[in-house]
Amino acid sequence: MTLREVVEELSAEVLHGAEEELNGTVATVAAGDLMSDVLTRATIADLLVTGLSNMQTIRTATVAGIKSIVIVRGKPVSPQMIDLAREEDLVLMVTGMKLFEAAGRLWARGLRTGETRA
Amino acid sequence: MALTAKFVKTQELLFELRVADVMRRDVITVRPDQTMTELRRILRDHRISGTPVAAGDELVGMITIADLIAFLNSDEEEALIGDKMTANPDSLFSDQLLVHAIQQFDATRFGRFPVLDPRSRKLVGILTKGLIIEGMLRAMEQAFQEEEIRQYRASHIFEDMVAEYKEIYLTYELVGRDFDRAGKASTQMKRNLKRLGIRPDIIHRLAVASYEAEMNTVLYAESGVMEFRIAPEEIVMRLRDRGPGIADVEKAKQPGYSGAPEWVREMGFGAGMGIPNIIKCADRIDLQSTVGVGTTLSVRIFTGAGANRAGDEGGGT
Numbered sequence: 001m002t003l004r005e006v007v008e009e010l011s012a013e014v015l016h017g018a019e020e021e022l023n024g025t026v027a028t029v030a031a032g033d034l035m036s037d038v039l040t041r042a043t044i045a046d047l048l049v050t051g052l053s054n055m056q057t058i059r060t061a062t063v064a065g066i067k068s069i070v071i072v073r074g075k076p077v078s079p080q081m082i083d084l085a086r087e088e089d090l091v092l093m094v095t096g097m098k099l100f101e102a103a104g105r106l107w108a109r110g111l112r113t114g115e116t117r118a
Numbered sequence: 119m120a121l122t123a124k125f126v127k128t129q130e131l132l133f134e135l136r137v138a139d140v141m142r143r144d145v146i147t148v149r150p151d152q153t154m155t156e157l158r159r160i161l162r163d164h165r166i167s168g169t170p171v172a173a174g175d176e177l178v179g180m181i182t183i184a185d186l187i188a189f190l191n192s193d194e195e196e197a198l199i200g201d202k203m204t205a206n207p208d209s210l211f212s213d214q215l216l217v218h219a220i221q222q223f224d225a226t227r228f229g230r231f232p233v234l235d236p237r238s239r240k241l242v243g244i245l246t247k248g249l250i251i252e253g254m255l256r257a258m259e260q261a262f263q264e265e266e267i268r269q270y271r272a273s274h275i276f277e278d279m280v281a282e283y284k285e286i287y288l289t290y291e292l293v294g295r296d297f298d299r300a301g302k303a304s305t306q307m308k309r310n311l312k313r314l315g316i317r318p319d320i321i322h323r324l325a326v327a328s329y330e331a332e333m334n335t336v337l338y339a340e341s342g343v344m345e346f347r348i349a350p351e352e353i354v355m356r357l358r359d360r361g362p363g364i365a366d367v368e369k370a371k372q373p374g375y376s377g378a379p380e381w382v383r384e385m386g387f388g389a390g391m392g393i394p395n396i397i398k399c400a401d402r403i404d405l406q407s408t409v410g411v412g413t414t415l416s417v418r419i420f421t422g423a424g425a426n427r428a429g430d431e432g433g434g435t
Contacts, residue, residue, distance in 0.1 A: 025409060033386060034386060034387075034389050034391070034394055035333075035386035035387055036330065036386075036391035036392055037387055037389075037391065039326045039329065039330065039395055040326075040391065040395045040398065044322070050386075052385075052386040053221070054297065054385065054386070055297060055298055055300065055301070056297070056300065056301060056333070056385055056386050056387070057386065059301030059302070059304070059329065060329070062301075062303060062305045062308070063301065063325045063326060063329040064306055064322075064325075064326065065322060067372065068258065080298060082318060088305070090427070
């Protein structure tokens, strides 16, 4: 699935990310509001779907090596977050959907966690 | 994603370049009192298809090969450039961003623009699409080389330095409750380790441990100093903070144990996973804390040939 298709599926608004970057593909997703859970993954996800909208969202993605972020529930995103996303070369978008619906739709389109269940 | 990342870099370059960086400065100009016959010779000799018309260093018009053809197709025997030129032509300023210049090329479909000094309004250069491409390629080449040199220098530093013991120290100051900067030290450190050529899975483990530790300090302590000692066989992170300390260190190592107030949870942390995450990423950790004074955390990750792969159970304490 390309990031552009993610944008369409979630009716998301792209806050940072060049046209060419939206052609990039995603296969694995980390979803959650707890950044420690995102950090503790054994594999690097392509996309982070989260209801947390602050500087730590961007920093966590950077540290965890995740290249794109969807903020859910239409949470406001600060200009500093967008600046940081630009600095770190991350794609950043926001959708009005709740985490459950956004994750469900992406699952239905074939995206997975990318991790084996313990 | 590697290719698209390069495209983004190109866009950034575009926003850094100004017209003056890529324009041609030794502009061939003609005077309005010269003849069209002279213009024909000048265009041919210099292999150009248009040129600014200047009186002194004052721009008065633009004349192109299209104007020349129109003149040749007419019945006129001779004419002055001043009568055939486009007077008051569109121009660019030398301090304009190159992206804006490109937009102007797109909007007008002109092949060239005279460039004026923004203060004196004198003609100082000319910009063509060819010059834009040339300038962009030059800037990309330069940026690419600079990063290559940085990477090369950094990744060979241990080989190039001769000593009995070789270590690099990176030190970062942390400020409590500064949430805009929280995590900055860890992301900077991560970038440095990439340049040093450290294995990506090791960088990942260290970055996660360091970020969790950095967040702990920013969330709970007044201030802290985070220091990375990078040696050929291991990387040791030591974070000393001044703050409330941890009452029960053994409990804090257990997943899910947390005394975090609600606002910490709203920041996306505080579920009692910080220290367990750090333990998971580390080969060795040492956690010492005195209530009311502060906490010292040491995290050791082995980087030599036999170092743990990501996903291996690291975790001794």
